[in-house]
Amino acid sequence: MPLADTDSPTLRAIDPGRLGCDAFRRRHGIKYAYVAGAMYKGIASKELVVRIGRARLLGFLGTGGLKPERIDRDLQWIGEQLGGTGIYGANFLAAPFDPEIEHATAEILLERRVPRIEAAAFTQISMDLAWLRLRGMTRDADGVVRSPRQIMTKISRPEVAAQFLRPVPDVLRRTLLASGLINAEEAEWGATVPVADDICVESDSGGHTDRGVAYVLLPVILRLRDDLSREHGYARKIGVGAAGGLGTPEAVAASFVVGADFVLTGSVNQCTVEAGTSDRVKDMLQAAEAQDMDIVPAGDMFEMGAKVQVFKRGLLFPGRAKKLYDLYRQYDSIEQIDAKTREQIETRYFKRSFDAVWEETRMFYAQRAPAVIARAERDPKHRMALIFRWYFVHTSRLALAGEPAEQTDFQIHSGPALGAFNQWVRGTAMADWRNRHVDLIADQLMTGAAAVLSQRYRSLIET
Numbered sequence: 001m002p003l004a005d006t007d008s009p010t011l012r013a014i015d016p017g018r019l020g021c022d023a024f025r026r027r028h029g030i031k032y033a034y035v036a037g038a039m040y041k042g043i044a045s046k047e048l049v050v051r052i053g054r055a056r057l058l059g060f061l062g063t064g065g066l067k068p069e070r071i072d073r074d075l076q077w078i079g080e081q082l083g084g085t086g087i088y089g090a091n092f093l094a095a096p097f098d099p100e101i102e103h104a105t106a107e108i109l110l111e112r113r114v115p116r117i118e119a120a121a122f123t124q125i126s127m128d129l130a131w132l133r134l135r136g137m138t139r140d141a142d143g144v145v146r147s148p149r150q151i152m153t154k155i156s157r158p159e160v161a162a163q164f165l166r167p168v169p170d171v172l173r174r175t176l177l178a179s180g181l182i183n184a185e186e187a188e189w190g191a192t193v194p195v196a197d198d199i200c201v202e203s204d205s206g207g208h209t210d211r212g213v214a215y216v217l218l219p220v221i222l223r224l225r226d227d228l229s230r231e232h233g234y235a236r237k238i239g240v241g242a243a244g245g246l247g248t249p250e251a252v253a254a255s256f257v258v259g260a261d262f263v264l265t266g267s268v269n270q271c272t273v274e275a276g277t278s279d280r281v282k283d284m285l286q287a288a289e290a291q292d293m294d295i296v297p298a299g300d301m302f303e304m305g306a307k308v309q310v311f312k313r314g315l316l317f318p319g320r321a322k323k324l325y326d327l328y329r330q331y332d333s334i335e336q337i338d339a340k341t342r343e344q345i346e347t348r349y350f351k352r353s354f355d356a357v358w359e360e361t362r363m364f365y366a367q368r369a370p371a372v373i374a375r376a377e378r379d380p381k382h383r384m385a386l387i388f389r390w391y392f393v394h395t396s397r398l399a400l401a402g403e404p405a406e407q408t409d410f411q412i413h414s415g416p417a418l419g420a421f422n423q424w425v426r427g428t429a430m431a432d433w434r435n436r437h438v439d440l441i442a443d444q445l446m447t448g449a450a451a452v453l454s455q456r457y458r459s460l461i462e463t
């Protein structure tokens with residue numbers, strides 16, 4: 001007998017619209033507790049954000065690596081398409097080594113009145129993030145403090161989560177007030193609300209990842225949320241969500257069973273019609289299996305040893321990226337590298353000389369941040385890092401452009417969730433990415449998760 005036909009209320013099929021937290025859905029005006037996370041350089045494109053927004057689901061524009069003018073243009077367009085609903089947002093990435101870009105992005109988000117912000121890669125609350133939290137706060141007649149924008153953050157460590165679960169630190173409120181970026185009321189009211197409205201716990205994911213284990217992290221952060229909310233006496237519940245590894249109904253269902261208020265996907269959305277990457281990358285990704293991923297150094301945080309998860313099958317990029325990082329650790333300058341290795345990198349990896357790469361790098365920083373060049377000229381190890389980092393920017397561009405002659409050097413961020421998804425949809429229309437749309441994937445995963453839970457629940461109480 002189909003689940004929905006049963007007379008017993010305990011055996012009624014679970015409604016996907018009831019999975020997760022009701023307050024989260026109402027606060028964001030969305031039909032499911034489901035979010036599509038940002039993907040850099042507009043891979044989470046304006047079209048993706050609008051398509052999912054029209055389906056009454058939340059998506060974040062991938063602002064990372066985009067020029068401020070492009071972010072501004074894309075947000076204007078999204079605002080025009082979805083403005084009335086307010087169901088959209090944009091990524092706000094920590095940039096501790098490039099504070100100008102962080103500030104410029106914050107200005108655009110304020111100027112364009114972006115209603116929802118996905119803050120990521122923060123290890124501590126920055127001045128600009130605090131500004132986004134506090135600017136424009138109001139307090140209504142019954143004392144409830146409101147912000148014109150909601151902040152969701154992605155974290156993978158409890159000590160970072162704790163900072164977002166507390167109010168903006170006093171020192172930041174005082175500095176913002178002294179510099180005139182916020183007024184006295186905003187500074188005062190900011191002491192009563194947490195930095196984040198929602199915290200997303202990111203486990204083993206595509207792109208930058210600490211490879212956390214969801215079953216460990218999610219309960220820890222849920223308890224931390226409860227403890228700190230009690231301690232601060234917050235009026236509103238902070239949502240705690242799950243991300244990383246979500247590519248099947250089973251994985252989504254498991255997140256809700258553990259207690260997630262919402263789920264957030266990434267990798268599965270890169271292989272859709274709306275994603276802002278090349279058809280060639282999508283063709284490769286639709287054949288990916290769960291084991292086709294690798295962990296390599298992250299170009300943007302190269303010297304710190306941060307890691308990203310990428311697609312590896314048939315590609316030379318992952319091995320080359322690791323080799324560059326090994327050389328960086330082994331040597332103190334590019335000149336120390338032996339002639340044979342140098343020749344291999346120049347001719348095979350870079351397809352140009354170190355001198356040519358350095359010249360390109362110098363020109364780039366000369367206008368934006370001359371201090372970077374000055375430091376590199378004093379510090380040969382830093383100069384080596386900049387030359388190697390060029391390769392990471394270059395290989396991302398090759399993938400986005402779908403350069404056929406340079407396919408083996410494509411840098412494609414992806415996690416195993418995509419492989420699991422591909423396996424699940426094999427033999428259906430969705431096996432072809434041309435039939436994959438970001439909102440349809442959301443529908444499939446959420447209705448699938450509801451069906452999984454209904455089945456499991458029934459088998460538990462019937463046996």
Ligand SMILES: Cc1cc2nc3c(=O)[nH]c(=O)nc-3n(C[C@H](O)[C@H](O)[C@H](O)COP(=O)(O)O)c2cc1C
Nearest residue numbers: 037038039040064120205206207244245266267415
């Ligand atoms: C291609 C790609 C690019 C990403 N770029 C960003 C980014 O720029 N900013 C960000 O906050 N997260 C980024 N992410 C992470 C996603 O928003 C999301 O948190 C993550 O992919 C979820 O894990 P999953 O890949 O296992 O679904 C990226 C993920 C992928 C796959």
